[in-house]
Amino acid sequence: MLKAVTVTVAYQLAWFATAYGAADGIPGVGIGACNAVILLALFLAHDRLGLLVMVGAFGLYGLVVESLLRASGLVVYMTPGAIAGIAPLWIVSLWMAFGALVPLSMTWLHDRFVLAAIFGATAAPLSYAAAALLDALRLTVPLWRGLLAIALAWAVVLPVALWVDARLSRRR
Numbered sequence: 001m002l003k004a005v006t007v008t009v010a011y012q013l014a015w016f017a018t019a020y021g022a023a024d025g026i027p028g029v030g031i032g033a034c035n036a037v038i039l040l041a042l043f044l045a046h047d048r049l050g051l052l053v054m055v056g057a058f059g060l061y062g063l064v065v066e067s068l069l070r071a072s073g074l075v076v077y078m079t080p081g082a083i084a085g086i087a088p089l090w091i092v093s094l095w096m097a098f099g100a101l102v103p104l105s106m107t108w109l110h111d112r113f114v115l116a117a118i119f120g121a122t123a124a125p126l127s128y129a130a131a132a133l134l135d136a137l138r139l140t141v142p143l144w145r146g147l148l149a150i151a152l153a154w155a156v157v158l159p160v161a162l163w164v165d166a167r168l169s170r171r172r
Helices: 002-023 028-044 048-072 089-105 113-133 143-171
Strands: 075-077 137-139
Touching: 002 028, 002 089, 002 113, 028 048, 028 089, 048 075, 048 089, 048 143, 089 143, 113 137, 113 143, 137 143
Parallel strands: none
Antiparallel strands: 075 137
């Protein structure tokens, strides 16, 4: 329980560092904070390889989702990144840090896929809306389109990630 709380609190601090860093044009602050969360999770995890798989998978999925959101014009990042048309590293780092939460903080959602989908579909759009209020990104008008796309992406990824993590933990 203490590991779950520790990693969750660290992630929330990294989220704020990432959002404020992106808003102020210094994304390295958030990237460093996200890396610290991943390192902390690796230190606390029993299955480091499984955790790295989850972090990598979330990084790839986040890169695709955020690049599509950017290309569609649904989300505009205030600190855009080095490669035109590709999601900035700071948002991908945030996805990767979230991936570190799954094996340590979200095991209570194993085999509760509908609840996980609802959680992902509601919490993620709220997180993006908060990031928009902090000026880390902008959701284009009409807002519902971007928020719906975000909700759908997270309604898919969270149950799938929990399913994969449950299978990995049963193998241990």
